[in-house]
Amino acid sequence: MVLRSRLAEQTSVRSCELEHSEWHVDSGVLRNKRSDFFRIVGFADDSGNEQLLIRQRETALVGLLVHGGPGNRSFLLNARCEPGLHGFCQLSTTIQSTPSNYERRHGGEPTPFIEWFTQEVAGTQVLHDSIEYDWGRYYDAKRKRFAIIEVPERVSVVSPLLWVGERELLRTLAHPFLMTTDLRVAIALMLAHDRDTEPGLPLGHDEPTAATASLREIPLEAMTNWRIEPRGIVEVAESRGIGVEYVTTTSASREVTQWSQPLVRIQRPDTVTLGVRGVAADREFAVERRTEIGLHGVALYFPAALADTVSSVVCRVRTSAEGGRFLHHEVVLQVADATGLSLTQAEHITWLGVRALSALLLVPEATSVELRTVATLALREVA
Secondary structure (H helix, E strand, O other), X not given: OHHHHHHHHOXXXXXXXXXXXXXXXXXXXXXXXXXXXXXXXXXXXXXXXXXXXXXXXXXXXXXXXEEOOOOOOEEEEEEEEOOOOOOOEEEEOOEEEOHHHHOOOOOOOOOOOOHHHHOOOOOOEEEEEEEEEOOOOOEOOOEEEEEEEEOOOOOOOOOOEEEEEHHHHHHHHHOOOOEOHHHHHHXXXXXXXXXXXXXOOOOOOOOOOOXXXXXXXXXXXXXXXXXXXXXXXXXXXXXOOEEEEEEEEEEOOOOOOEEEEEEEEEOOOEEXXXXXXXXXXXXXXXXXEEOOHHHOOOOEEEEXXXXXXXXXXXXXXXXXXXXXXXXXXXXXXXXXXXXXOOEOOHHHOEEEEHHHHHHHHOOOOOEOHXXXXXXXXXXXXXX
């Protein structure tokens, strides 16, 4: 895509030192000096195992404007530049922003079309609006708002915004590093909505609830497995494969053209596999309910863990984790034929048909980001 390439060429990311950035370690956490965008926080469990987590108390907005009916929609996308994305620039939703940004606390330019998501606009229809948890493995209970709004006409836009047809958008789901995980989640919610299914949990399952967590917050300076250096936070034993690097980014297409920030670097890609059995409309998908360290005991639905080596992959795509928080962290999404494979913790596995999976995705705060992103591939196959 010409626009994406051009914007990527206008973006530069370079390493920097903490003392020359807009961030500092204060009261045991790494945070911005001017505003509470997000923090890097240290935790330890009852056994003394340490972990770095990203804390973002603001509920970010992921807003998507669409025009037209199911199967014939146009989507208003943003060719978004982020320092941690593979290729620097990827297609995202109309808006992907925290209140700090769209309320212009950073002093930047206005966010186009933000009023369509913060107030009622005549002639529009809300197709979906929910709060969802983000990566429980890396965030301290972070949540996002996903809002999809249908507009009566295709409004005129300028770069980096562009309208994309539904067929073309669904084709790009299989392209590596072309769209953000936020856009993938929004597409999954859109496809689930189009099945005219009422939101609902699997039959016989209770609402996800929170349990008491054993984690306690500790100062970054007191951590024994990480040390604070001028250019980042370095893991000593490298057992977790997680560190922090400071970067300065310049981009001509963002509301603020230059900024500095920490990015979390994860050494190994994450692979998310959704098991499937059956064919066409009779397909069933394997899910399980569990928690992650950053969810503090909240149980969500995840793709069920496969016990055997996956050899029969139906579809696979490589994606980037959020480019504003992670540095080139790769996530491999795949749907695998699980007909002949055993599943771990089989008594906890639930097989869901297409309509049941769609209904589950529409329940707020019930599914993991892993399930929502890989479900896009699953629902596309039977769309």
